[in-house]
Amino acid sequence: MNPFFQLDSLFNSQKRAFLAQPNESLSIRLSNLNQLKRAILENRKALIKAVDADFGGRSEDETNIAEIQVCIDAIKYVSKHLKKWMRPSSRKVGIVYWPAINKVEYQPLGVVGIMSPWNYPIQLAIVPLIYALASGNRAIIKPSELTPETNKVLQHIVEKAFPLERVALVEGDAEFAAYFSSMAWDHLIFTGSTRVGKKVMEAASKNLTPVTLELGGKSPALVCEDFDIRKAAQRICFGKCVNSGQTCIAPDYALVPKEYVNRFLEELEYAFQDMYPSVVDNQDYTSIISKEHKARLEKMIEDVKLQGANVIQLNPANEDFSKTKKLSLHLVSGIEGEPDLMQEEIFGPVLPIIAYDTLADALHFINARPRPLALYCFSDDKAVQRAVLDKTQSGGVCINDTLFHLIQDDLPFGGVGESGIGQYHGPEGFLSLSKAKPIHIKGRFYTGHFFYPPLNTMLKKMLKKIFF
Template structure:
């Protein structure tokens, strides 16, 4: 009872703090509604200096939150893309900020059309637990590049990372420019109800719907980066070692706790056993042991661990064949939240692993007869955040590209499209809406203001009332045809 009261009191303080900071940022934006290129670049450089100076502490904090998070995975997937994203933005921001010239019809000449890219104002960012640094920094870079003020709600499930990131940001930026908010789910719910000028949420589809509903009350535009069941297609003729190795990397990275991790594999029926054998071998090369191997990441918390164990128990009870890949045959159920990567064969539609996004080291393998059958299987389901195709036949590659939808896609790789600075990242349908990263991030957090300009000569007077004149008839003759 006492702990509950303390939590409610702390949440109330956090919510009051959120409201105050929001008002402060709105006021600060009104006082500086169009930061210069120099200001924006200095903010980005300041952020880069902070990340470089504190990278070891940040990696350690993430490791503590997961109980075991591969330090190299944190460097590869959190620190490095954050720094590279800043570098790319610094290099290109001047060009992005320039007004773009647009065509003016003869009907309206002499005049000019331009699109100016204005900051939207105060941007809200809601960060998930699986990549707590990168999924805070990526949106922040885009928001600062576009000239906005930014409030970031960190996940309550990564308390060490959240507290450290808050400390770092507070040491580098005034609160009315960038602010980090911590707290429990009730703080996040209130955060989503603030009338931001744009709100970016990364997380589950179910929570995304709640965020969008809250934003709708304020007509706040949203970017939703959700998840879903991202398929990997193994083609009939790809060398199995190549496909298995790359899928194993994509699935094992962060123990599958990645929104674009391969969620299930579609494999030709006569190649399933070959895939299982090669997958086992390639996984063992990367992770010869699991329990005390710092390269193999743990599940974030008990709740997620129990959810994943429940998926395995449900699949087993319903007749699935489970292929647990535990190269050193270690005891993984005594004092660790690590789960061996497990292939699930002989699946049925009623199994939870075939209904929910897995978000962990469990990989169903589904057989297919023809490539079109695999494509139909994907298209019969909600559109995924990512789609992976493994095969070197270019006609097969194009056939899959032309006949499927997904937020993004890799051909003969997994995950890597997310790290491309000049590619937009975003979902479609149940996997989200909107894009960011690179130029698309700048555009997402900018208002595209259309400005039509004419000077002293006014050609428009030829269509002013009274109507029915010779000038009107000439205009109609020239332009209605």
Template sequence: MAATVVQLTESKKQIQHTHQVFDTQKQAFRNNPMPSLLERKENLNRLKRALLANKDRLVDAIDRDFTCRSKDESLIAEIMPSIQGINYTLKHLSGWMKPSKRHVSILFQPASNKVSYQPKGVVGVIVPWNYPLYLAVGPLVASLAAGNRTMIKMSEFTPHTSALFKEIIDSIFAEDLVSVITGEADVAADFSERPFDHLLFTGSTSVGKLVMSAAARNLTPVTLELGGKSPAIISPDVPMADAAERIAFGKAFNAGQTCVAPDYVLCPTDRIQAFVDDFRARFTEMYPGLKDNNDYTAIINERQYERLQSYLEDALAKGAELIELNTANENMKDSTRKLPLTLVLNTTPDMKVMQDEIFGPILPVVGYNSLDEAIHYINDRARPLALYFFGYDKDQQQHVVNNTHSGGMCINDSLMHVAQDDLPFGGVGDSGMGHYHGKEGFLTFSHHRAIFAKQKFNSGKLVYAPYGKAVHKLVYKLFIR
């Protein structure tokens, strides 16, 4: 009881602090509504220097939050894309900031049209637990590039990373420019209710609906980066070892706790056994052991671990065949929340693994008899965040591209589309709305302000009232046809 009271008191303080910071940032933005290119670049460089200086501390903090997070996975998926994203933005920001000239019809000449990219104001970012650094830094880079003030709500499930990131940000930015908010779920709920000028949320579809509902009360524009069941299609003729290896990488990375991880595999029915054999071989090469292997990441917390175990129990009870990839036959029950990657065969639609986003090292395999059958299977379900096709036939590739929808897509690879600096990242339908990364990030956090300008001579005066003059009839004849 006492602990609950303390938590409520701390949450109340955090919420009051959030309100104060929001008001401070709103006023600071009014005082400087159009930061210069030099200011924006200096902010980005300051962030880059701080990330590089604290690289090892950040990797260690993430490891402590997971109890075992591969150092290399943190370098590959947290540090490296954060730094590369800053570098790419620094290189192209001056071009992005230039107003875009637009056509003016002869009807309105002499005049000029342009689109000016104006900072929106105060941006809110809600960060999930699975990539706690990159999914904070990525939106922050885009927001700073666009000239905004930024408030970042970190996940309560990564307390070490959240505290360290707050320490770093507090040391390099004034609170009225960038502020990191910590706290429990009630703080996050209140955060989503602030009247931000833009709000970006990364997380589950169910929570995304709540965030969008809260934002709607303020007419706050939102970018939702959600999840969903991202399929991987294996073509009838691709070399199975190639497909299995690349899917194994995408599924095992971060123990499947990735929003764009392959969620299930669509495999020609007569090739399922070949997929199982090659997948097992490739996975075992990457992870010859699991329990004491620091390359294999643990499940983030007990709640998520128990959820995944319940999925396996549910599938088994409903007739599925489970193939646990634990070649060393280690006893994983007393390990630190490490869950062996498990293939699920003979699935049925009523199994939880075929209904919910898995978000862990469980991979259902669904058979199909024709490529169009696989496409129909995908299209009968909610649109996924990612789609993966494995096959070298160009006609097959284009057929899948033309006949499916997903937030993003890889052909003959997994996950890697997210790391492309010049590609937008975002979902569609149940997997989200809006985009960021690279130029799209700058555009998302900018108001595209249309500006029509005339000088002293006013040709429009010719069509002013009273109407019915010869010039009106001429204009109608020339331009209404």
């Protein structure tokens, strides 16, 4: 069957199913979430094996913790709070409109499109689905073509848990993805690069489709002079090396006080060696997704070398990386100008270190660039923390650590500016995929006729006192 025709057919069948049952009960939504959880757990081993095959070496612990467990925790969290979220909220009525009732009800939108990337192919497909189902919507997932083995398992999971009229998964190339983003979704969630995100938003705008764009950018790690350099190095090294830096919120570069740069480089080397005594055959260290992505990273490294930067490859076991898709952590300091390394999101295990003189200089450096998806501030000084929070804008902030703000179920997740639009996770995830419908109900004693023209003089005087 023609894939475009198949997609249209799926979309129309889900739309019809939604219109036939437009506002499902709490019990149905909880049942849907429970079915999804059961299917994920039953296929845990298959998911781990599939992601490993797609990457050509993916840490089992990373897949378990950063993907599968994140999904299970999200289902548990949403299931616990869904009743409260679905409950209509009462709102105040202005005195001149009494007697009446004001309330807001949260209504499902309809059919949600989900476009997920390759770097976390389970989490970034399933977590948006969790919030779509919790909000009472239907959903069609379009995963990345770079993870075909994972897609097969995800296909099996959604087919086992749901009829096609509720959840479906479709695959296709860039042309298919462009068509997917141009459809008249009731909401479209896209996770990926800023470059592609702009195209998705342009396509969606033709139907006035509301979008949630989870993009990326260059997320800074700001090390302040009061913070322990060793601890900062360990935590930044961890955040940069999880999934080999192929994480949208990975620390992209580090800002370090000028006098501590050399010590910071040393501590990063110690931290990397402790975590990864070897790399090539180390099952804890994930491969780069493809040869093309590895070549892109290697070109970035070579370009800054030619421009005079100092590049240190951390290679504790003195291994040869030429015949593997793995790439060990590279530290880059002494950068001059604005090379590609400082223009593009790196998305790999390469960490530029930028020296700064004052906190004001560091904040100016951050604010001179597009607003990042994440910002990491390492300081125990409350005044410094406050200054960083007040004087920067980012999708999210993690103080004295990296990455962990993403997996706090009760916090929203989303970007700002070029790092994204909208948010999901937490109560905000439910609200993003619901229509907050305002409802005004008049009482039996009707006062509306007092506002019919012509207004009498006494009423005009009374209204003038109330309103002005």
